[in-house]
Amino acid sequence: MVNAPSLVTNPFSPPLAVPHDPKFCAVPPGIDLLEAIVQLKKERNAILLAHYYQEGDIQDIADFVGDSLELSRRARDAKDASVICFCGVHFMAESAKCLAPDKIVILPDLEAGCSLAEACPPEALAEWKRRHPDYTIVAYINTSAATKALCDWICTSSNAEKVIRAIPENEKILFVPDRHLGDYLIKKTGRKMELWPGSCIVHETFNARKIVALKTRHPGAKLIAHPECDASVLEHAEFVGSTSKLLEFVITDPAAEFIVATERGILHEMRKRAPGKILLEPPVDTGPDAAKGACASCNECPHMRRNTLEKVYLALRDLQPRIEIGEELRLAALRPLERMLSLK
Numbered sequence: 001m002v003n004a005p006s007l008v009t010n011p012f013s014p015p016l017a018v019p020h021d022p023k024f025c026a027v028p029p030g031i032d033l034l035e036a037i038v039q040l041k042k043e044r045n046a047i048l049l050a051h052y053y054q055e056g057d058i059q060d061i062a063d064f065v066g067d068s069l070e071l072s073r074r075a076r077d078a079k080d081a082s083v084i085c086f087c088g089v090h091f092m093a094e095s096a097k098c099l100a101p102d103k104i105v106i107l108p109d110l111e112a113g114c115s116l117a118e119a120c121p122p123e124a125l126a127e128w129k130r131r132h133p134d135y136t137i138v139a140y141i142n143t144s145a146a147t148k149a150l151c152d153w154i155c156t157s158s159n160a161e162k163v164i165r166a167i168p169e170n171e172k173i174l175f176v177p178d179r180h181l182g183d184y185l186i187k188k189t190g191r192k193m194e195l196w197p198g199s200c201i202v203h204e205t206f207n208a209r210k211i212v213a214l215k216t217r218h219p220g221a222k223l224i225a226h227p228e229c230d231a232s233v234l235e236h237a238e239f240v241g242s243t244s245k246l247l248e249f250v251i252t253d254p255a256a257e258f259i260v261a262t263e264r265g266i267l268h269e270m271r272k273r274a275p276g277k278i279l280l281e282p283p284v285d286t287g288p289d290a291a292k293g294a295c296a297s298c299n300e301c302p303h304m305r306r307n308t309l310e311k312v313y314l315a316l317r318d319l320q321p322r323i324e325i326g327e328e329l330r331l332a333a334l335r336p337l338e339r340m341l342s343l344k
């Protein structure tokens with residue numbers, strides 16, 4: 001595991017985020033929010049993209065619900081829309097803006113961040129890179145545009161294995177920022193990699209000992225887990241995969257009961273697409289060692305849940321808050337993103 005270096009000057013301008021003026025922020029009383037959002041979407045010629053970790057109401061009104069890879073593709077291919085309302089977190093909306101620069105990209109809550117993206121600031125990565133110029137840097141998509149701009153490849157949990165296997169054997173690899181996904185990829189591919197010490201505050205909350213106890217009480221249940229989980233959890237899983245792979249597994253696997261070790265928002269789509277299946281939420285660690293900033297009692301991402309229907313309405317009404325990225329930075333971040341998307 002590498003030691004994240006101290007901060008030095010960012011070689012790129014930081015992304016410009018346009019603040020949302022609070023004087024425009026009131027939702028009119030008595031309004032039918034769902035109806036108003038549908039109407040505004042038409043008026044703005046907007047497409048609403050939502051991540052599986054959004055609250056159920058937002059997923060239900062979205063034009064498309066998916067994981068990071070699917071949403072990136074949808075943003076890139078949203079040729080006819082003028083506006084992308086991105087219901088996810090900041091790095092996802094930034095990726096959408098990189099891929100669709102001619103669109104207005106709005107994020108209902110600009111403060112919707114991510115512990116992984118925060119773990120690898122561009123200044124620290126630039127310093128590491130300066131000291132290790134001979135490394136190929138692979139970044140999980142959960143990074144800011146300024147961090148992506150310093151990397152050679154981007155990957156998501158859906159295609160990370162494919163990306164690592166595409167890199168010639170003689171290249172040394174630094175994987176940022178998720179040490180658990182990196183560790184999982186080392187085991188899957190046999191490839192030696194340096195790992196950045198970041199983690200997801202939600203997936204780190206799962207407690208392997210308690211999960212094993214739950215499995216004992218539900219012997220027919222299959223544990224399915226996202227690779228952002230700690231190795232101690234993954235080693236007990238019958239299936240490990242990205243959010244959309246977990247969804248597919250629940251739909252197609254003959255088992256009737258599953259313990260779903262990822263953010264609980266995915267349960268909404270799982271219940272819709274696999275109505276007969278029993279879905280259990282794994283126990284989380286709520287003691288003093290629980291991951292900082294996570295929900296005290298559940299596997300809910302506090303960043304994802306900053307977006308609400310009210311904020312979606314306001315964002316569509318005011319076309320704020322917007323994601324703006326300087327062109328030099330956008331092009332630099334786009335290069336590794338497109339490299340990933342062009343991988344067959």
Ligand code: SF4
Binds near residue numbers: 089117203
């Ligand atoms: S669930 Fe974890 S990885 Fe996803 S946005 Fe929240 S903190 Fe980031």
